[in-house]
Amino acid sequence: EPEVTQTPSHQVTQMGQEVILRCVPISNHLYFYWYRQILGQKVEFLVSFYNNEISEKSEIFDDQFSVERPDGSNFTLKIRSTKLEDSAMYFCASLTDRGPLFQYFGPGTRLTVT
């Protein structure tokens, strides 16, 4: 069974620090996504990425956020200067256009900003 992996599983950081969350999507997938889930709230879309550029981003995804596919396997989310309200679970997901046509989600990174 193919799977999306994410590291670290838990990241604790101080307010104002930069964090990089890492994801390894499924190898033949071409579409990549980041979502976040604040404790007790719904899963929210952050950004979609295809062909080395952002396809769409939400209002949450402001200038403090960036994404990158630095090589053929990793997909990263960087938060430049973390805020308390960035504390959440961050999920990476990937998708192919050649079936099965659903997103595979990773296990998530729990980000705690203190």
Added chain:
Amino acid sequence: EDQVTQSPEALRLQEGESSSLNCSYTVSGLRGLFWYRQDPGKGPEFLFTLYSAGEEKEKERLKATLTKKESFLHITAPKPEDSATYLCAVEAGGTSYGKLTFGQGTILTVHP
């Protein structure tokens, strides 16, 4: 704006007691409606995709149905291992490929 509303927020069942979860949606052109299962501290796990009104999909004790305004996830004779949060999500026309809008989820607890 695309919206997804799930009800009830929480559902407690006895083992073997069948029930249904509801997902109401408002989207500008539905590309697909998805059901995922989420266990505590884990990522969503895919269950079903439905594309058009009248479509039904089944997997073990679960059956998903779709109308033009809502979807139901029917659970027949549930077992304690079916306890999880069930998420409904839609992919809407006019958005980037694959972008999902999620509902709040229904927390299902099945007691032995």
